Amino acid sequence: MTRRDAIARGSLALIAASPLLRLAHAEAASAAVRRGRWAFGAFANPENGQLDAAGTQQAVRSLEALVEDRVQIVSSFVAWDEPFPNGAHALDRDAGRRPLIAWYTDGDLAAVASGEADELLRERARACRDFGSPIYIRWAAEFNDASNAAYGRPAEFVAAWRRIVSVFRSAGATNVRWIWCPLALEKAWSPADDWRRYYPGDRYVDWVGMDGYNWGTTRSWSKWQSFADIFGPVYSRYARRKPIMICEIGCVQAGGDKPAWIRDMGARLAGPFSRVRAVVWFQANKENDWRIDSSSSSLAAFRSVVAARRVAR
Numbered sequence: 001m002t003r004r005d006a007i008a009r010g011s012l013a014l015i016a017a018s019p020l021l022r023l024a025h026a027e028a029a030s031a032a033v034r035r036g037r038w039a040f041g042a043f044a045n046p047e048n049g050q051l052d053a054a055g056t057q058q059a060v061r062s063l064e065a066l067v068e069d070r071v072q073i074v075s076s077f078v079a080w081d082e083p084f085p086n087g088a089h090a091l092d093r094d095a096g097r098r099p100l101i102a103w104y105t106d107g108d109l110a111a112v113a114s115g116e117a118d119e120l121l122r123e124r125a126r127a128c129r130d131f132g133s134p135i136y137i138r139w140a141a142e143f144n145d146a147s148n149a150a151y152g153r154p155a156e157f158v159a160a161w162r163r164i165v166s167v168f169r170s171a172g173a174t175n176v177r178w179i180w181c182p183l184a185l186e187k188a189w190s191p192a193d194d195w196r197r198y199y200p201g202d203r204y205v206d207w208v209g210m211d212g213y214n215w216g217t218t219r220s221w222s223k224w225q226s227f228a229d230i231f232g233p234v235y236s237r238y239a240r241r242k243p244i245m246i247c248e249i250g251c252v253q254a255g256g257d258k259p260a261w262i263r264d265m266g267a268r269l270a271g272p273f274s275r276v277r278a279v280v281w282f283q284a285n286k287e288n289d290w291r292i293d294s295s296s297s298s299l300a301a302f303r304s305v306v307a308a309r310r311v312a313r
Contacts, residue, residue: 037309038269038278038279038309039072039073039277039278040067040070040071040072040281041071041072041074041100041279041280041281042060042071042073042074042280042281042282042283043075043248043281043282043284044056044059044060044062044063044074044283044284045059045283045284046062046283046284046285046291047284048284048285048286053086053087053091056088056091057088057091057095059283060074060095060097063283066293067292067299067302067303067306068303068306068307069303069307069309071097072097072098072278073097073100073136074092074099074100075100075101075247075248076099076100076101076102077101077102078101078102079104080103080106081120083123083124083127084101085099085101085127085128085131089101089135090131093131093132098133098134098135098136100138100247101135101136101137101138102138102141102181103138103139103140104140105140105150105160106149107149107150109150109153109156109159109160110156112160112163113159113162113163115163117163118167121163121164121167122167122171125167125168125170125171125172125176126171128168128175128176129172129173129174129175131175132175134175134176135175135177136177136179136207137176137177137178138178138179138180138181138209138247139178140160141179141209141211141247142181142182142211143157143195143198144182144188144192144194144195144198145183146192150198151192152191154192154197154198158198158200158201161180161200161204162201162204165178165200165204177206177207178204178205178206179208179247180198180199180205180208180209181208181209181210181211182195182198182209182211182234183195183211184210184211184212184233185212185233185234186225186229186233187233195234202241205242206242206243207243208234208238208239208244208245209244209247210234210244210246211246211247211249212230212231212246213230213249213250213282213290214226214227214261215252216251216252216253216254216255216256217254217255218252218254218255222255223255224255224256226264227261228272228273231246235273235275239273239276240275243277244275244277245276245277245278245279246276246279246280247280248280248282249265249280249281249282250290251290252288252290253295253298258295259295259297259300259301260301262292262298262305263301265279266309269305269309270309
């Protein structure tokens with residue numbers, strides 16, 4: 001289930017990045033965060049409101065105060081024809097954070113693949129190149145979810161993805177890290193759900209991302225799921241091939257023990273999921289309360305996880 005169904009054009013939700021700026025393109029493979037020592041990021045809009053650039057910066061700072069740790073990656077969402085990087089992304093850069101941009105598709109995959117959108121792509125590529133610092137982009141994220149315009153169209157998606165990446169690289173936007181980001185599922189319930197069919201090839205992917213949520217018992221179709229239940233299948237297939245980023249993650253209270261779930265997440269990231277190099281929490285009270293501080297015990301659990309990560313660093 002996508003988190004972005006109600007996030008409109010101009011939303012300035014944030015996910016922060018590494019404080020190291022202007023890293024070489026090869027850094028995407030080696031990563032600023034060493035194995036088992038992940039960068040912390042967030043979509044920070046706790047009340048799910050309309051935030052301007054200043055408001056999003058304040059939301060990130062408030063989150064940092066809550067968790068007693070630095071936000072390194074800040075997530076935002078932009079429409080297909082919406083210019084980026086924008087002013088909020090520049091504020092992230094100047095604060096030593098890295099933008100993570102979810103770039104929507106308008107659904108016309110064939111037009112993109114054929115080159116009809118090249119003028120728009122070159123304009124965005126030049127803007128990213130001139131930004132002068134690393135930017136993470138995940139185009140058409142959650143393509144294997146039924147709400148996505150690319151759903152059930154893997155061949156068209158792959159062709160469009162390759163065209164976009166090629167145009168950006170030809171324009172010199174080598175500071176862009178391309179994150180191929182499926183919805184993480186326990187299993188593919190149909191061929192259209194199968195993330196493997198959408199993979200455009202190692203040459204066109206810098207990082208593999210994953211979006212996943214524990215919905216607990218908040219819906220008739222949902223159940224309590226562990227961190228490993230949600231992220232294990234995608235991780236096991238790609239973790240030895242590409243750097244891994246969890247681009248969206250959240251957990252509810254209903255149906256289980258959220259603080260225990262968060263502590264288990266920390267243990268998994270330090271152990272069998274130690275190739276995950278960044279975790280971006282969905283800090284919003286939207287269709288469920290996904291926030292780290294949905295309870296004092298959840299917040300305490302998250303603080304303990306990030307404190308252990310700081311010691312490991």
